[in-house]
Amino acid sequence: MMNPRYSTRAILRLYQSATVREVRSFNTRVAASPYATRRQQHFTRSILLVAGVGSLATTLQWLIDDKIFEEVHAEEPVTPAEIKFEPARKKPSSKEENRDIISSQHLQVKKSWENPGIYAWGSNSGRVVAPESSESFIKTPRRLSFFDGLLLRDLKLDRKFGAAITDKGDLMQWGTEFSPECKRPVVTLKGKNLESLAVSRDRIIALSKDGKTYSVPVSQSEQEEGPKPLEETWIPFWKSRSSISYRRLQPKGLGWGEKVSNIAGGLEHVLLLTSKGRLFSAASGSEDFPNKGQLGIPGLTWTTRPQGPYDMCHEISTLRGFNIKHISAGDYHSLAADSEGRVFSFGDNSHGQLGLDFNPDFAIIDVPSLIPIQNLYAGTDQVPRVTGIAAGGKNSYFTVDATKIAGREDDTASTRSLGKVTADTWSCGQGIWGSLGNGRWTHVQGIPTKIPALSGLFEYDERTKKSVPIRLSRISVGATHASAVMGNVTSVHASERGTENDINWGADILFFGNNEFYQLGTGKRNNVSHPTYIQPLDFQAERQAREREEHRFQLTPRKKVNINGRSVSMEQRVECGRGVTAVYSGV
Numbered sequence: 001m002m003n004p005r006y007s008t009r010a011i012l013r014l015y016q017s018a019t020v021r022e023v024r025s026f027n028t029r030v031a032a033s034p035y036a037t038r039r040q041q042h043f044t045r046s047i048l049l050v051a052g053v054g055s056l057a058t059t060l061q062w063l064i065d066d067k068i069f070e071e072v073h074a075e076e077p078v079t080p081a082e083i084k085f086e087p088a089r090k091k092p093s094s095k096e097e098n099r100d101i102i103s104s105q106h107l108q109v110k111k112s113w114e115n116p117g118i119y120a121w122g123s124n125s126g127r128v129v130a131p132e133s134s135e136s137f138i139k140t141p142r143r144l145s146f147f148d149g150l151l152l153r154d155l156k157l158d159r160k161f162g163a164a165i166t167d168k169g170d171l172m173q174w175g176t177e178f179s180p181e182c183k184r185p186v187v188t189l190k191g192k193n194l195e196s197l198a199v200s201r202d203r204i205i206a207l208s209k210d211g212k213t214y215s216v217p218v219s220q221s222e223q224e225e226g227p228k229p230l231e232e233t234w235i236p237f238w239k240s241r242s243s244i245s246y247r248r249l250q251p252k253g254l255g256w257g258e259k260v261s262n263i264a265g266g267l268e269h270v271l272l273l274t275s276k277g278r279l280f281s282a283a284s285g286s287e288d289f290p291n292k293g294q295l296g297i298p299g300l301t302w303t304t305r306p307q308g309p310y311d312m313c314h315e316i317s318t319l320r321g322f323n324i325k326h327i328s329a330g331d332y333h334s335l336a337a338d339s340e341g342r343v344f345s346f347g348d349n350s351h352g353q354l355g356l357d358f359n360p361d362f363a364i365i366d367v368p369s370l371i372p373i374q375n376l377y378a379g380t381d382q383v384p385r386v387t388g389i390a391a392g393g394k395n396s397y398f399t400v401d402a403t404k405i406a407g408r409e410d411d412t413a414s415t416r417s418l419g420k421v422t423a424d425t426w427s428c429g430q431g432i433w434g435s436l437g438n439g440r441w442t443h444v445q446g447i448p449t450k451i452p453a454l455s456g457l458f459e460y461d462e463r464t465k466k467s468v469p470i471r472l473s474r475i476s477v478g479a480t481h482a483s484a485v486m487g488n489v490t491s492v493h494a495s496e497r498g499t500e501n502d503i504n505w506g507a508d509i510l511f512f513g514n515n516e517f518y519q520l521g522t523g524k525r526n527n528v529s530h531p532t533y534i535q536p537l538d539f540q541a542e543r544q545a546r547e548r549e550e551h552r553f554q555l556t557p558r559k560k561v562n563i564n565g566r567s568v569s570m571e572q573r574v575e576c577g578r579g580v581t582a583v584y585s586g587v
């Protein structure tokens with residue numbers, strides 16, 4: 001299975017010494033837990049089917065708050081419950097108004113199409129979430145009025161600066177770190193057809209559609225005073241100085257047709273993934289050279305680095321031959337997953353964020369190391385495959401598809417469930433603020449721990465008449481908090497021809513972790529260790545449609561819609577940053 005070109009020895013040594021002992025004790029725990037012993041129970045509820053007893057503990061807490069699901073109880077046989085629609089307060093004058101009244105979900109989808117833009121909340125000490133306001137916190141979602149009606153290709157937020165890519169591919173910046181007097185976003189790097197962003201402590205790394213990578217200083221004065229590269233112009237053999245200072249990051253030795261297709265970054269480093277599945281890394285800050293192994297090049301330091309610019313790209317050659325598909329980076333660590341569902345981690349493991357058991361002698365691991373995800377499923381008759389990774393701050397998250405295989409006792413019940421896929425979510429790293437999402441406040445979590453509220457969920461898909469696992473469609477991780485978007489079946493096809501009860505609904509989203517800057521959007525300041533729902537963004541619209549407020553924020557999935565006479569395919573996306581959160585309309 002292992003690729004011969006991969007230098008496995010060093011890695012395996014590390015990984016064995018670090019994990020075997022702990023894995024054993026972990027397995028005992030798993031065997032004793034309800035996941036291994038209990039059969040799943042199913043509750044059919046309209047479109048909803050919740051399974052996985054482990055997850056119910058937390059899911060239930062929320063469900064109880066919701067009147068519709070009042071009668072659901074984990075242990076009791078289920079009697080068919082009637083679904084109570086809220087009594088309408090006013091008489092609806094149209095089909096559409098009726099939909100708005102019966103459903104907050106429908107109204108939210110509609111508002112997101114009528115009124116694209118950004119909602120933001122959390123710390124405002126850097127004038128990022130509310131540039132015109134001098135408040136230190138924005139406690140609940142608020143419109144960033146400058147972006148009204150605008151669609152964005154990407155958005156990244158730090159506590160002190162914001163960066164966005166417009167739908168034309170230009171870079172926009174704001175916040176006090178950009179310019180202390182900044183009151184509104186400004187276009188900086190123009191005409192490069194940019195597509196995605198990563199931010200370090202003091203630079204913005206931007207990737208263009210054609211695979212060019214630009215490293216732009218966050219600070220406006222550095223952009224004006226720093227060296228400005230020569231650029232090609234439309235006149236042959238004629239070059240001109242760019243209007244702002246930037247540097248190019250250029251991986252060497254790319255093959256024919258190979259280009260940088262994805263970037264991810266931490267405070268001091270950036271990962272560059274190519275379209276052929278090769279991985280490069282580079283220093284991305286201008287203050288400190290990465291020294292925690294996050295570049296994935298064994299032995300590489302400021303003093304041992306090869307000749308050339310400090311931010312030259314290094315190929316992570318130990319991963320050559322693996323077809324890397326996903327990358328993600330925390331402040332000082334890196335994750336890479338390949339097409340076979342294996343995950344490698346490297347960098348700072350001081351809080352267990354590499355998913356390898358914490359060992360003070362190996363707090364820094366500069367060799368890409370395989371995370372033993374299969375150990376998490378030892379004794380379960382399930383084969384795991386990592387489908388997604390996400391990192392931020394000192395945390396890592398993994399989504400896993402676990403497929404049931406033939407077990408030892410070949411009873412009919414287990415044969416019937418053969419091939420059944422369960423979608424689980426695991427976390428590791430620093431848990432002191434609740435960002436592990438497992439209800440605990442652990443300082444150091446090396447071996448990944450399951451997030452019960454985001455694992456083992458199923459729903460009944462009315463269209464296919466089948467029970468399907470609910471996967472996560474996206475996890476966005478800030479420095480100390482995170483959000484998870486559920487891959488529930490969504491529906492955005494209500495039309496003039498449908499009935500008045502035919503509604504649209506989006507995807508559920510949950511928040512957890514540190515909340516000292518109100519970055520979770522709950523309106524309160526307590527840190528949250530169980531993933532939790534927040535209220536709909538446009539609270540006023542909700543109030544107008546109905547009096548009682550028992551609804552949760554849902555994200556509108558991708559759809560082609562008409563915006564100001566232009567037909568565009570758009571979706572809402574959530575971005576968690578350093579102490580701040582935003583929802584934007586993404587193209």
Ligand SMILES: *[C@@H]1O[C@H](CO)[C@@H](O)[C@H](O)[C@H]1NC(C)=O
Pocket residue numbers: 047048049050051059457458459470486488489505506507508
């Ligand atoms: C999505 O799934 C979760 C977990 O089963 C459930 O609580 C929630 O109500 C579902 N949302 C929708 C919109 O169906």
Ligand SMILES: *[C@@H]1O[C@H](CO)[C@@H](O)[C@H](O)[C@H]1NC(C)=O
Pocket residue numbers: 433514515516525526527
């Ligand atoms: C949440 O975490 C922060 C950071 O450690 C801490 O200062 C704050 O007191 C915590 N909030 C609550 C309500 O416990």
